[in-house]
Amino acid sequence: MPRSTAAAELLAHARATIDLPGDAVKTLTALYTGATDFFTQDEGVKRTHGSDDFTYGFRPYGRQYSISPDRPDMNESFTYWADNPATVPHHDAPSVTPFLQALHDYWAVAAGITENVLTDLSAHYRQQTESAVPFRDYSYLEINWYHPSDRDLLQDRHEDGHLLTLAVSDGPGLEIETDGWMSPVPVHDSQLLAMPGSLLTAMTDDDIPPLYHQVRNHLLPQRLTVLFLANPPLDRPVPPLASREGRAVDVAQLARTNGAMFGLPAAPSRPAEQADGQRT
Numbered sequence: 001m002p003r004s005t006a007a008a009e010l011l012a013h014a015r016a017t018i019d020l021p022g023d024a025v026k027t028l029t030a031l032y033t034g035a036t037d038f039f040t041q042d043e044g045v046k047r048t049h050g051s052d053d054f055t056y057g058f059r060p061y062g063r064q065y066s067i068s069p070d071r072p073d074m075n076e077s078f079t080y081w082a083d084n085p086a087t088v089p090h091h092d093a094p095s096v097t098p099f100l101q102a103l104h105d106y107w108a109v110a111a112g113i114t115e116n117v118l119t120d121l122s123a124h125y126r127q128q129t130e131s132a133v134p135f136r137d138y139s140y141l142e143i144n145w146y147h148p149s150d151r152d153l154l155q156d157r158h159e160d161g162h163l164l165t166l167a168v169s170d171g172p173g174l175e176i177e178t179d180g181w182m183s184p185v186p187v188h189d190s191q192l193l194a195m196p197g198s199l200l201t202a203m204t205d206d207d208i209p210p211l212y213h214q215v216r217n218h219l220l221p222q223r224l225t226v227l228f229l230a231n232p233p234l235d236r237p238v239p240p241l242a243s244r245e246g247r248a249v250d251v252a253q254l255a256r257t258n259g260a261m262f263g264l265p266a267a268p269s270r271p272a273e274q275a276d277g278q279r280t
């Protein structure tokens, strides 16, 4: 049996809630502050911290969608890969260093939770590995900064296409699908929602389906979401957790290309090694 409540919840309900300890809540609060300070800067300043292909750092509004390119997600984003600030263009500039420090600090919280969940899932499937699926060099934090809008949905219904998403937001809007019905997720400042993606579905031989979700517009003047998106290795074959006969899935290939669903380029094979090289 899984040792963590979260892994057991994922196996039973394809979602899980995870309570943050007090020191982790402080880290999350500091990230909200760092993100707000970053996103309220001039657009031109923010764009100096985004790679040309929108993979690393700042990604302006209009570059990502959930279903259709003509309905972009109503947010801009900042992506922090593999706990490596050097992936972000001009990462030493004071316009981004406090934000990167806050991202680094929260990374430890989110990666620790993910490690426990994936280790417990491996134990459930009696994998002989000593640790979880290696994910730290291939995963990223994404902060979404929402714009005021008159649309009913700020993000259309989708699943994230990763192994696992740890989500938390400072305001209402997230809705998750159960038996074809969307229901709102309560807002907590000390609780994460673990949402499985289709890579976990592939790795568990369909045991854990992806959790479809959307973001409803509550006409908030401002809204911020913190996501930890866990990927398996992107540069080599990944053995599934549940390996039943007749099912061979190239999980690494799926992981590299799932972003195309949302208009994003293929994920870098070795994101941890990226260092400012995208910016010209």
Ligand SMILES: [Fe+2]
Pocket: 158, 159, 160, 213
């Ligand atoms: Fe999502």
